[in-house]
Amino acid sequence: AKAGGRNNFQFFTEEMNQTVQERLVLEGDLRVAIERGEFLLHYQPQIEMSTGRVIGVEALLRWQHPVHGLVTPDRFIPVAEETGMIVAIGEVALKTACRQLAAWLAAGLPPLRVSVNLSARQFKQDNLPALLQDVLRETGIESHLLELEITESSAMENPADAILHLRGFREMGVELAIDDFGTGYSSLSYLKLFPVHRLKIDRSFVKDIDTDTDDAEIAAATIALAHTLGKEVVAEGVETEAQCRFLQGQRCDILQGYYFSRPLPPEEIVPYLRNNAVP
Ligand code: C2E
Ligand code: CA
Ligand code: CA
Ligand code: CA
Numbered sequence: 001a002k003a004g005g006r007n008n009f010q011f012f013t014e015e016m017n018q019t020v021q022e023r024l025v026l027e028g029d030l031r032v033a034i035e036r037g038e039f040l041l042h043y044q045p046q047i048e049m050s051t052g053r054v055i056g057v058e059a060l061l062r063w064q065h066p067v068h069g070l071v072t073p074d075r076f077i078p079v080a081e082e083t084g085m086i087v088a089i090g091e092v093a094l095k096t097a098c099r100q101l102a103a104w105l106a107a108g109l110p111p112l113r114v115s116v117n118l119s120a121r122q123f124k125q126d127n128l129p130a131l132l133q134d135v136l137r138e139t140g141i142e143s144h145l146l147e148l149e150i151t152e153s154s155a156m157e158n159p160a161d162a163i164l165h166l167r168g169f170r171e172m173g174v175e176l177a178i179d180d181f182g183t184g185y186s187s188l189s190y191l192k193l194f195p196v197h198r199l200k201i202d203r204s205f206v207k208d209i210d211t212d213t214d215d216a217e218i219a220a221a222t223i224a225l226a227h228t229l230g231k232e233v234v235a236e237g238v239e240t241e242a243q244c245r246f247l248q249g250q251r252c253d254i255l256q257g258y259y260f261s262r263p264l265p266p267e268e269i270v271p272y273l274r275n276n277a278v279p
Helices: 002-036 077-083 086-106 120-124 128-139 152-157 159-171 188-193 213-228 241-249 266-276
Strands: 039-048 054-065 069-071 113-118 146-151 175-181 198-201 232-235
Touching (some): 002 077, 039 266, 086 266, 113 175, 128 159, 152 175, 159 188, 198 213, 213 232, 213 241
Parallel strands (some): 113 146
Antiparallel strands (some): 039 054
16 A cells, blocks of 8 residues: 555656646737737627617637647636736737727727626736726717626625726626626625626536526526616526527526527637627
């Protein structure tokens, strides 16, 4: 047993070294990626329940890695967060999304909203309001066509500060959504105080919404509560017609998920928008 234990220990340290090694490589690659501009956005349509039309798109980061190809955010956002590189990457995402929207509008696409994810770290940056002003001025898009998504857990890190930040953004005319709602333990009293336009019900509640009565009740209660507070509800991760029907029955306002479309690269989202956007 002892010998085995030692072997296990050696194996374990080798594995740890490999993990540390991989992590260092990833960090280095990320730094280079920022310099070389290897980030791009895919866009996932958001469908307005009452009309069936696309009223907006969520911008989702992708990394075009020179060796590994297209990398999704779960592979690099955690490290980007820890190292602070997310601030630079997030700035690229914000600028790219707003420039893309300006280009779509210039090309004659009907007005639609673009939603950009903000990391907890970005949300707390003192220069974020100035950055937003710059981006809006540079691109000339109307501020209400930009939506910022802040996760419930980042809003709840320091709710009092979050309320102040959110108020500032709201005064600029930018729209706001609480992302991953239901996973971050906000109390009902905070929900009332967060000056946001929408809540996004987390995918984990939507997944079994048509079969699990707990999830169904949580979703139904969230939608009712949001409406009482004058907020809209977006359901994310809608994959099936049954989920769609349930959410329709609960008067959910906006739907997003593979059932309608996966996140699409810019060249594929344009034809989709031409066919489905609000006229
Ligand atoms: P999120 O903000 O909750 O985004 C939704 C994620 O669910 C996206 O994953 C999307 O592709 C995926 N999704 C959409 N519909 C469905 C569906 O019907 N079924 C399933 N199974 N998944 C669906 P993605 O693009 O891999 O992004 C993952 C996370 O990375 C995002 O979760 C967000 O937290 C983060 N992220 C993405 N872009 C940015 C960004 O620009 N800045 C920051 N800070 N975070 C970002
Ligand atoms: Ca999001
Ligand atoms: Ca989400
Ligand atoms: Ca989520």
